[in-house]
Amino acid sequence: MKKIFEGKTKDVYLLDDGNYRLKFKDDVTGEGGVFDPGANTVGLTIEGIGKRNLEVSVRFFEILQKAGIKTHYIGADIENGTMDVKPAKTFGKGLEIICRFKAVGSFLRRYGGYVNEGDDLDGYVEATLKDDRRGDPLVTSEGLEVLGIMSQEQFAQIKAETRKIADLIRSEIGKKGLELYDIKFEFGLDADGSVMLIDEISSGNMRVYKGGTIMDPLDLTATLLSER
Secondary structure, X not given: OEEEXXXXXXXXXXXXXOOEEEEEOOEEEEEOOEEOXXXXXXXXXXXXXXXXXXXXXXXXXXXXXXXXXXXXXXXXXXXXOEEEEOOOEEOOOOEEEEEEEEOOHHHHHHHOOOOOOOOEEEEEEEEEXXXXXXXXXXXXXXXXXXXXXXXXXXXXXXXXXXXXXXXXXXXXXXXXXXXXXXXXXXXXXXXXXXXXEEOOOOHHHEEEEEOOEEOOHHHHHHHHHOOO
């Protein structure tokens, strides 16, 4: 096993069988010692958060696999904070796909002249390039094709898959009396060139409300892992 990448919240190891092992860390993104899932730097360390994020991801990946959704997930060792995944070819230098059910966050900041906070968006899907230096810019399907990142046909497939996955997670979260406002995913290509969901599905990747109030990601993690 060889470490090939050290990330902000996960390290990546290449296994002898050609698969990869993700090691979830207790480092979380933020600034000035304050947790912020949208930040681009490590802000603090929270003991045990790596394993809890892993556990949330595993629960969602297993739900998706039962529903026939193709993912990179193979298995996990919660105690050691690791998840084994299939190799994947990323799109470009990294691409995030966001599914929005309500107008909040950056969507509201961009389009506040046309929508009000909390307006329904009916699973609107958009894409952003992973580029910290340029503020993760939005990109259209035409732009993705022009940049050589993916074809418009591939984006249409990912868009449909995103809505399906987001609806499943939204339904699962709803069982806890919570409402999913938006969520972000990453996709890649498997060895056969098929699109599959990659990375993780944890509280820091979604915006969830309870009774009209946004939930802190740490509180959300605890709620999702509770048996009630």
